[in-house]
Amino acid sequence: MSNEQLTQHVVDELRWDPKVDSDTIAVEAEGGTVTLRGTVGSLRQRREARKAAERVYGVVDVIDDLDVIVLTEHRCEDAELRGDVLQALMLDAVVPSTVDANVKDGVVDLTGTASWQYQRDEAEFVAGNVPGVLGVRTTVILTSPAPYSPEVKHSIKKALERDAKLDADRIAVETINGIAVLGATSPPGCRMCRPSVDQADPAAFASARASAASSTAYSASSTAEYATSMANSA
Numbered sequence: 001m002s003n004e005q006l007t008q009h010v011v012d013e014l015r016w017d018p019k020v021d022s023d024t025i026a027v028e029a030e031g032g033t034v035t036l037r038g039t040v041g042s043l044r045q046r047r048e049a050r051k052a053a054e055r056v057y058g059v060v061d062v063i064d065d066l067d068v069i070v071l072t073e074h075r076c077e078d079a080e081l082r083g084d085v086l087q088a089l090m091l092d093a094v095v096p097s098t099v100d101a102n103v104k105d106g107v108v109d110l111t112g113t114a115s116w117q118y119q120r121d122e123a124e125f126v127a128g129n130v131p132g133v134l135g136v137r138t139t140v141i142l143t144s145p146a147p148y149s150p151e152v153k154h155s156i157k158k159a160l161e162r163d164a165k166l167d168a169d170r171i172a173v174e175t176i177n178g179i180a181v182l183g184a185t186s187p188p189g190c191r192m193c194r195p196s197v198d199q200a201d202p203a204a205f206a207s208a209r210a211s212a213a214s215s216t217a218y219s220a221s222s223t224a225e226y227a228t229s230m231a232n233s234a
Contacts, residue, residue, distance in 0.1 A: 001058045003029045010034050010053050019048040025066065027053070032060035039069045043128040043135060068134045070106070078103040081132050088130050094122040099140055101127060106134035113143045156180055 001009075006029040014022035025038040034053050040046045046066045053062045076084075082103040089095045096119055099112040108127045114120045120140045128136045153175045160168040172183040 003031070006032070006034070006056070006058050010056050010059065013052045013056050014049060017048060017052045020045055020052055022049075025049055029059075032058060033063060034059050034061070035063040035065060037065045039067045041069065042131065043068050043133050047128060070132050070134065076132050078105070081106065081108075081130070085127050085130050085133065088126050089123060092122060092126050094119060095126060099123045103133075106132065108133055108136045110136065110138040110140050113141050115142070115144045117142060150175075152180065 007027050010027045010029065011022070014020050014025055014027070021040060024040065025036055028035045028037070034056075036049055036053060040049060046064065046068055049066060050062050050064050053059060082101060085101045085103065085108055089099060089101060090097075096112075096114050099110060099114060099119075102109045102111065108130075110120075110123055110127060114123070120138060120142065123140060124136050124138050127133060153173050156173050156175075157168065160171055160173070174181045174183070
């Protein structure tokens with residue numbers, strides 16, 4: 001696929017997604033790497049634009065150079081914005097009460113503790129959806145000890161095998177210092193491979209939760225670098 005074709009496919013996907021205002025986004029593709037430039041009206045739109053680009057066949061990496069420019073009606077002082085973020089966090093049953101938020105110049109800093117990676121991810125997602133937020137940083141600490149790595153690795157692999165949407169044979173699992181890394185066992189960009197890696201994270205989280213007898217913490221990621229290394233060693 002040529003760079004021009006991939007660029008057009010990403011542009012078409014952005015236009016197809018009603019959550020994204022594609023008129024203010026410029027797209028450039030080079031060797032499977034897509035760069036997004038321009039402005040969006042909210043952090044959520046920025047997130048959705050990146051997700052839309054990532055799901056296009058042939059895309060192996062996305063560089064997000066989008067700027068968030070909040071509409072006038074959504075602009076507010078940091079103290080007011082902090083109150084809105086804290087209210088949103090409180091109303092979400094998944095986010096523990098031990099997570100706090102501070103705001104400076106429209107950027108939210110999440111602090112405190114959580115027992116699970118999915119709780120930390122949920123807090124970041126919820127904060128990013130609040131109108132007026134320009135960015136989210138998190139230093140929320142996972143407090144539970146990581147379970148025994150070989151057991152978690154086996155449980156994650158079994159969870160992937162049970163998921164009808166996944167081709168588990170194409171997904172490699174490694175556990176390193178409390179992080180479950182999901183990689184591709186065939187070349188990046190493969191039509192079957194990339195969707196499997198992208199869809200596998202929820203199953204990894206669920207399996208990690210079920211694998212521990214007590215409350216433990218495990219995070220998961222799927223990285224292009226790891227996928228490439230796994231493909232080269234296969």
